[in-house]
Amino acid sequence: xxxxxxxxxxxxxxxxxxxxxxxxxxxxxxxxxxxxxxxxxxxxxxxxxxxxxxxxxxxxxxxxxxxxxxxxxxxxxxxxxxxxxxxxxxxxxxxxxxxxxxxxxxxxxxxxxxxxxxxxxxxxxxxxxxxxxxxxxxxxxxxxxxxxxxxxxxxxxxxxxxxxxxxxxxxxxxxxxxxxxxxxxxxxxxxxxxxxxxxxxxxxxxxxxxxxxxxxxxxxxxxxxxxxxxxxxxxxxxxxxxxxxxxxxxxxxxxxxxxxxxxxxxxxxxxxxxxxxxxxxxxxxxxxxxxxxxxxxxxxxxxxxxxxxxxxxxxxxxxxxxxxxxxxxxxxxxxxxxxxxxxxxxxxxxxxxxxxxxxxxxxxxxxxxxxxxxxxxxxxxxxxxxxxxxxxxxxxxxxxxxxxxxxxxxxxxxxxxxxxxxxxxxxxxxxxxx
Ligand SMILES: Cc1cc2nc3c(=O)[nH]c(=O)nc-3n(C[C@H](O)[C@H](O)[C@H](O)COP(=O)(O)OP(=O)(O)OC[C@H]3O[C@@H](n4cnc5c(N)ncnc54)[C@H](O)[C@@H]3O)c2cc1C
Numbered sequence: 552x553x554x555x556x557x558x559x560x561x562x563x564x565x566x567x568x569x570x571x572x573x574x575x576x577x578x579x580x581x582x583x584x585x586x587x588x589x590x591x592x593x594x595x596x597x598x599x600x601x602x603x604x605x606x607x608x609x610x611x612x613x614x615x616x617x618x619x620x621x622x623x624x625x626x627x628x629x630x631x632x633x634x635x636x637x638x639x640x641x642x643x644x645x646x647x648x649x650x651x652x653x654x655x656x657x658x659x660x661x662x663x664x665x666x667x668x669x670x671x672x673x674x675x676x677x678x679x680x681x682x683x684x685x686x687x688x689x690x691x692x693x694x695x696x697x698x699x700x701x702x703x704x705x706x707x708x709x710x711x712x713x714x715x716x717x718x719x720x721x722x723x724x725x726x727x728x729x730x731x732x733x734x735x736x737x738x739x740x741x742x743x744x745x746x747x748x749x750x751x752x753x754x755x756x757x758x759x760x761x762x763x764x765x766x767x768x769x770x771x772x773x774x775x776x777x778x779x780x781x782x783x784x785x786x787x788x789x790x791x792x793x794x795x796x797x798x799x800x801x802x803x804x805x806x807x808x809x810x811x812x813x814x815x816x817x818x819x820x821x822x823x824x825x826x827x828x829x830x831x832x833x834x835x836x837x838x839x840x841x842x843x844x845x846x847x848x849x850x851x852x853x854x855x856x857x858x859x860x861x862x863x864x865x866x867x868x869x870x871x872x873x874x875x876x877x878x879x880x881x882x883x884x885x886x887x888x889x890x891x892x893x894x895x896x897x898x899x900x901x902x903x904x905x906x907x908x909x910x911x912x913x914x915x916x917x918x919x920x921x922x923x924x925x926x927x928x929x930x931x932x933x934x935x936x937x938x939x940x941x942x943x944x945x946x947x948x949x950x951x952x953x954x955x956x957x958x959x960x961x962x963x964x965x966x967x968x969x970x971x972x973x974x975x976x977x978x979x980x981x982x983x984x985x
Contacts, residue, residue: 557730558978561965562798563943564950564958566983569594571796576809578783579607580623581961582800583775584635584972588980590782591638598779599787605776608931611767614922616833617865617872617879621926623768624862624881625761627970630754631977632762639774643762650761650867652845655710656913658854661843664707671703684739689937691728692720698742710849713859716967717825717886717932719852727935727943730965763868771969796956803963804930812954818946821938822963826892827885827931830906831864832920834878839916842866842878848913856909857890859883877921880914882906885931892927899925933963 559566567573567589575586578600586598598605608622625646626632636643653664665672672679678698688694691712695704709720716723726733735745764770776783791797791810799806807819847862864871864879871879884890884906891897891905903925910916943965950957962968966975 557965558975559982560943560947561971561975562958562960562979563947563964564798565955566979567594567796567798567958569984571595572597574599574789574795574797575800576789576797577607577800577961578602578605578776578785579800579961580609580772580969581607581972581976583772583779584969585798585800585960585976585979586779586782587635587775588976589983590779592980592984594980594983596779596782598783599789600783600785601788603786605783605785606769606772608928609768609772611769612924614833614924616877616922618767618870619831619864619879619881619924620768621829622928622931623969624864625763625867626768626771627968628756628758628760628762629970629974630756631973632970633756633758634977635973636771639771639778641764641770641774643758644765644868644870645758646761646763646846646867647869649844650846650863652843654843654845654848655706656848656850656854657706661848662706663845664711664849668703668707671700675699675703679743680741682739682741683736686736688725688733690721691723691725694725695720705853706851710851710860713886714849714883716935717827717859718934718936719887722887722934722936724935724937724939727939727965761867765870768969791957793954793956798958798960800960802930802961803933803959806959814949815946815954818942818949821942823934823936824930825886825932825934826927826929827883828892828902828906828928829926830882830884830903831924832880832882832907832910833872833922834880834916834920836876836878838918839878839914842914850913852888856912857884857888857905858909858913859886859888861910861913880910882910885927892929897927897929899927902927932967935967 572595573589575582575598578598582598586596590596610621612619655662655664695708712720731749732745735748803819803822804824807816810816846867847860849860850856850858860883862881864881885892891902966972
């Protein structure tokens with residue numbers, strides 16, 4: 552079985568008491584998943600959402616040329632996602648076989664991952680198989696440099712990380728991003744053994760890999776909302792009362808403004824949030840004849856381009872364009888790279904112009920996109936930075952002792968992805984009843 556310690560630690564504060572009603576604040580995917588799992592485990596739950604529609608960042612749009620997402624594009628599957636979708640009678644769709652090919656773009660050359668890096672990987676095997684029980688790695692870069700070497704770190708690991716965490720290996724905490732691997736390596740396992748062990752310990756699922764739904768990710772948030780029924784209060788922002796049992800599922804930077812607790816405010820303010828741009832364009836296939844088959848391409852920082860990566864949407868999932876003659880691309884930018892998103896009032900038109908110009912260097916296409924939609928989040932994702940483990944420990948200890956009726960849960964409390972949030976909420980609900 553998987554180690555529960557990490558998933559339990561994703562709820563900062565006390566586990567809810569099943570004999571008392573749980574008030575959940577925030578109906579993004581974090582709040583919806585936690586409310587759903589708690590209710591399934593027999594808790595009485597009321598979820599309060601400020602907006603008139605739950606789902607938070609997640610929103611699927613149906614444009615003139617196809618379907619596109621405002622935030623999450625896919626969910627890496629797990630036993631917990633399978634159980635959830637079975638209960639909700641949802642049918643996930645698997646990513647298309649051609650999307651297994653992934654690329655890194657290095658100074659004009661398309662390199663397939665891991666195929667193009669087999670020799671460098673083989674040359675690092677002695678380090679990958681070695682045990683480092685006394686290593687004191689703070690950042691992923693420190694671990695990566697020692698085990699994988701600079702080339703694999705800069706050209707493969709770091710770009711893959713900003714594809715998920717929107718940050719480079721230098722600023723990401725090894726312990727926060729890979730808690731399971733970091734613990735096992737401290738116990739004396741090699742990197743290879745730890746990864747293998749983590750994979751083996753996953754609950755088995757009949758489906759694996761990246762999934763979505765025919766009508767996009769919003770299918771999930773809509774189904775959760777419907778199933779929660781009158782346990783959800785929309786357009787509702789109740790005041791905190793310490794006599795009731797609360798779980799706050801807002802992003803950390805919003806909790807810092809919401810709370811009157813000066814210690815909590817001070818600690819949460821130290822968690823950095825990174826800006827992110829998700830820019831989807833539609834093209835006619837005639838405009839771009841040389842798109843390689845695959846999932847997409849990561850753009851390492853050494854290229855000095857503002858783009859972090861490009862998703863080839865129409866090659867990842869079916870039903871992403873209204874017909875076969877179209878191409879759908881999502882350009883992800885922001886994160887650690889400087890650009891208009893770092894300015895106080897960024898200009899969307901300027902950003903679109905800049906991103907299209909950079910895109911043409913990687914994928915030269917004729918003319919202008921048929922349709923383009925830009926989503927800018929000035930505080931998109933929490934940074935699992937070097938100060939993260941210390942802040943997490945401080946807030947957890949403080950809440951358990953000083954504010955026992957308030958707990959926090961969200962994409963900054965230990966798991967950033969929908970898959971991770973689903974696993975953590977399933978474990979928390981199960982553990983609270985144990
Ligand atoms: C561009 C982008 C791409 C991504 N891609 C992926 C991906 O492919 N796969 C993946 O797994 N993850 C992905 N993610 C991550 C994932 O989408 C987020 O982690 C997740 O959606 C965050 O959900 P949340 O519920 O924590 O926060 P939010 O979605 O921000 O929800 C917070 C909710 O709280 C509500 N609220 C605010 N204030 C109050 C109040 N006072 N009272 C009540 N309610 C309030 C808000 O209205 C909102 O509904 C991506 C994220 C981004 C930005």
